[in-house]
Amino acid sequence: MDKEILKEIFLLVLEIIKAFCEILWKKIKGFFCLIWDRFFGVTNISSPERGEEREWGDTGEDTWPVAPEGSRVRAEEPQPQGKREGVVYAPVIPELPEDYGDNRMVLMVRDPECLFAYWELRKDVLGNILNALGSMAHSAKTVLRVYDVTDVIFNGNNAHNYFDIEITGGAQSWYVHTGKPNRSFCADIGFLTPNGTFRLITRSNLVKTPPAGVSGVVDEAWMCIDALYEETPVTEGFGSSESVREKAHKGWQEIIKEGVSSFETSRVSPPA
Amino acid sequence: MEKGYLSFILHAHLPFVRHPEHTEFFEEDWLFEAITETYIPLIDVFNKLIEDGVDFRVTMSISPPLVSMLTDPLLQSRYIRYIEKRIEFAEKEIERTRHQPEFNRLALMYHGYFANARYIFAEKYRRNLVTAFKKFQEAGNVEIITCGATHGYFPLMNHNVNAMRAQIHVAVKHYEKHFGRQPCGIWLPECAYEPELDKILQETGIRFLITETHGILFASPRPKYGVYAPIVSPSGIAAFGRDRESSKQVWSVSEGYPGDFFYREFYRDVGYDLDYDYVSPYLHGDGKRSNIGIKYYRITGKTDQKEPYCPEKALDKAAEHAGNFLFNREKQIEHLSAVMDRKPIVVAPYDAELFGHWWFEGPRWIDFLFRKMASDHKAISLITPLEYLEKYPVNQVSTPSLSSWGYKGYHEYWLNESNDWVYRHLHKAAERMVELAKTYPQRGENSLQNRALNQAARELLLAQSSDWAFIMKTGDMVEYATKRTKEHLFRFTKLYDDIRSDKIDAAWLSDIEGKDNIFSDIGYHIFQ
Numbered sequence: 001m002d003k004e005i006l007k008e009i010f011l012l013v014l015e016i017i018k019a020f021c022e023i024l025w026k027k028i029k030g031f032f033c034l035i036w037d038r039f040f041g042v043t044n045i046s047s048p049e050r051g052e053e054r055e056w057g058d059t060g061e062d063t064w065p066v067a068p069e070g071s072r073v074r075a076e077e078p079q080p081q082g083k084r085e086g087v088v089y090a091p092v093i094p095e096l097p098e099d100y101g102d103n104r105m106v107l108m109v110r111d112p113e114c115l116f117a118y119w120e121l122r123k124d125v126l127g128n129i130l131n132a133l134g135s136m137a138h139s140a141k142t143v144l145r146v147y148d149v150t151d152v153i154f155n156g157n158n159a160h161n162y163f164d165i166e167i168t169g170g171a172q173s174w175y176v177h178t179g180k181p182n183r184s185f186c187a188d189i190g191f192l193t194p195n196g197t198f199r200l201i202t203r204s205n206l207v208k209t210p211p212a213g214v215s216g217v218v219d220e221a222w223m224c225i226d227a228l229y230e231e232t233p234v235t236e237g238f239g240s241s242e243s244v245r246e247k248a249h250k251g252w253q254e255i256i257k258e259g260v261s262s263f264e265t266s267r268v269s270p271p272a
Numbered sequence: 273m274e275k276g277y278l279s280f281i282l283h284a285h286l287p288f289v290r291h292p293e294h295t296e297f298f299e300e301d302w303l304f305e306a307i308t309e310t311y312i313p314l315i316d317v318f319n320k321l322i323e324d325g326v327d328f329r330v331t332m333s334i335s336p337p338l339v340s341m342l343t344d345p346l347l348q349s350r351y352i353r354y355i356e357k358r359i360e361f362a363e364k365e366i367e368r369t370r371h372q373p374e375f376n377r378l379a380l381m382y383h384g385y386f387a388n389a390r391y392i393f394a395e396k397y398r399r400n401l402v403t404a405f406k407k408f409q410e411a412g413n414v415e416i417i418t419c420g421a422t423h424g425y426f427p428l429m430n431h432n433v434n435a436m437r438a439q440i441h442v443a444v445k446h447y448e449k450h451f452g453r454q455p456c457g458i459w460l461p462e463c464a465y466e467p468e469l470d471k472i473l474q475e476t477g478i479r480f481l482i483t484e485t486h487g488i489l490f491a492s493p494r495p496k497y498g499v500y501a502p503i504v505s506p507s508g509i510a511a512f513g514r515d516r517e518s519s520k521q522v523w524s525v526s527e528g529y530p531g532d533f534f535y536r537e538f539y540r541d542v543g544y545d546l547d548y549d550y551v552s553p554y555l556h557g558d559g560k561r562s563n564i565g566i567k568y569y570r571i572t573g574k575t576d577q578k579e580p581y582c583p584e585k586a587l588d589k590a591a592e593h594a595g596n597f598l599f600n601r602e603k604q605i606e607h608l609s610a611v612m613d614r615k616p617i618v619v620a621p622y623d624a625e626l627f628g629h630w631w632f633e634g635p636r637w638i639d640f641l642f643r644k645m646a647s648d649h650k651a652i653s654l655i656t657p658l659e660y661l662e663k664y665p666v667n668q669v670s671t672p673s674l675s676s677w678g679y680k681g682y683h684e685y686w687l688n689e690s691n692d693w694v695y696r697h698l699h700k701a702a703e704r705m706v707e708l709a710k711t712y713p714q715r716g717e718n719s720l721q722n723r724a725l726n727q728a729a730r731e732l733l734l735a736q737s738s739d740w741a742f743i744m745k746t747g748d749m750v751e752y753a754t755k756r757t758k759e760h761l762f763r764f765t766k767l768y769d770d771i772r773s774d775k776i777d778a779a780w781l782s783d784i785e786g787k788d789n790i791f792s793d794i795g796y797h798i799f800q
């Protein structure tokens with residue numbers, strides 16, 4: 001009897017060890033995949049603005065959204081003339097290329113304070129850089145380095161300043177909040193090692209954010225009529241010492257944020 | 273003598289939707305609804321004003337995709353089918369409502385409304401409504417301006433000058449073909465100004481554009497007159513800024529005229545309200561409920577208990593609102609002219625489809641406004657931007673600021689997590705199109721390669737339409753917008769690969785030429 005109990009306890013312990021090993025194995029495997037994907041297979045698309053976490057390898061990009069039952073979508077293939085169409089069809093959507101074999105990054109302006117960057121990195125380029133980094137490769141982070149290059153011919157070293165964003169989750173795009181209207185920016189994507197070495201993968205184009213207020217440049221031949229800049233409903237409460245420029249700036253910031261038009265309601269489309 | 277001017281601008285645009293591969297297609301109704309509810313009512317208003325000798329000026333952009341659809345024989349014949357089904361349904365409604373006088377008179381009204389649409393479309397203009405607008409332009413009442421070839425969003429394609437140039441040059445050529453002269457102005461898609469456009473516009477002879485308010489207010493150097501006079505860019509293109517006050521009175525969901533309780537309720541269509549078996553023969557093949565175009569109720573208030581629509585009261589309101597709009601403009605002009613050393617121009621642009629489609633009484637409001645202005649209000653006159661430039665040829669040189677009329681004033685509506693994936697593909701396709709145009713010098717008109725290159729240009733342009741990103745963000749009809757984007761990009765990519773490998777699939781090419789038949793005489797070399 002005691003032997004039976006001992007046997008049961010022994011088997012139970014074995015089960016626990018087995019379960020523990022399985023968990024450990026999954027962790028090791030996951031960690032390996034993580035490292036591999038980060039350096040050799042940038043397949044995931046996610047960025048801070050995308051909200052929910054996604055699984056590795058799930059780009060979420062080119063997948064057809066699941067159509068609700070009875071949804072109004074139509075057959076892709078030509079139908080014989082005169083035949084009424086079926087109610088629902090399984091949509092056939094051609095998939096777009098996952099990559100174009102490029103190693104490049106494109107920077108775009110979204111608004112005076114926010115940029116959008118997307119990139120495609122070639123595995124052979126990444127491999128060469130990581131090889132050159134040698135033992136430091138495993139601890140290197142993928143970093144987006146954003147330079148303020150206003151009024152300079154950027155050579156890689158003469159930016160006014162820069163900041164780094166660590167790119168996680170194998171992202172292929174990122175929204176960059178610079179908070180700086182009327183400035184020029186350029187970005188690098190590269191590997192940053194713990195000792196501060198930055199290895200460039202690719203450099204973006206140059207962009208300029210628009211101003212977020214009225215211009216400080218005044219043309220003497222066309223002196224501004226201040227009264228025309230006071231046509232804003234939010235000028236009340238501003239101190240009288242404030243310049244027209246400051247007033248107009250604050251006023252228009254509010255107006256733009258509230259959404260000047262409601263034009264989206266006027267599109268021709270059926271009600272939701 | 274007037275103290276200032278009002279420039280009334282209507283932007284008419286719909287994305288290119290044409291599906292010959294299907295016998296009927298739900299999204300084609302966007303065009304048919306707009307023809308019935310906006311374009312024909314506007315044509316009626318303009319015709320009656322001219323008949324009555326009322327002098328008026330309107331500036332209208334009619335986008336190339338819209339012109340293409342309005343002149344397309346397949347869509348024209350489908351519109352006849354569409355309107356005839358409405359007439360038939362209205363006849364049934366007259367019978368069904370015979371014991372309900374408050375609805376019966378509305379059924380009769382709709383019957384007349386649809387029958388008139390059929391007459392104007394099929395008989396008066398022989399299926400081609402573009403000729404109506406061309407005639408108004410020739411009469412000097414309407415100044416028609418152009419737009420991007422497929423309503424491409426310029427600031428989000430700005431690192432490829434050739435792509436922007438193609439959008440503009442193709443549009444200008446298309447305009448010349450349909451209106452028989454050069455366009456003098458351009459409506460920038462989504463009112464999105466991109467400083468790089470300046471030189472391209474100069475190449476085409478375009479003299480003016482419209483920007484959002486802060487496109488002018490944030491221009492540099494600071495514009496002397498704010499938005500109440502144009503500025504001129506370094507390349508000589510005049511930019512007029514939207515007046516916020518006049519826009520808000522019409523646009524605003526909360527304060528705008530279209531929300532008045534006596535106006536017709538858009539969201540109570542018989543296609544949704546009536547017994548399913550009764551309406552189903554007039555729905556699409558999928559049987560899903562949709563708008564038929566007969567709406568019996570007025571807005572009434574924030575309630576589901578809607579009251580029957582009363583056309584007479586609604587028209588009284590439209591007249592009252594036109595008076596109110598004019599009163600406010602006069603006050604505005606009076607104030608502006610007191611501080612300005614020239615006559616101010618108040619620029620009031622709107623989406624054309626707001627009038628009639630969403631705001632049923634909108635075309636009549638325009639009618640009342642123009643008649644009032646012509647008869648008893650002398651302090652303010654209607655003017656087109658071009659006429660203003662003739663009166664004031666010397667303007668301040670200043671560069672407008674990047675801007676759009678979208679949410680928050682910039683590009684966020686077209687660049688966010690719902691649609692940002694399109695740009696890597698659009699940019700690559702544009703780059704490849706430029707590469708193709710440079711690699712292959714133009715050959716004979718009908719060579720297979722030439723046809724494939726031209727079709728590649730069409731597919732790229734169609735993919736660039738800002739409407740797809742817009743719809744992806746609105747969350748309604750997203751599948752269709754995604755499908756269209758992918759389809760055009762897929763077709764472009766296949767054409768690119770086929771041309772590069774010299775293996776053009778002639779049968780497939782003929783098939784997509786038949787489907788995406790916009791810009792029949794495009795020359796791909798525009799991308800060089």
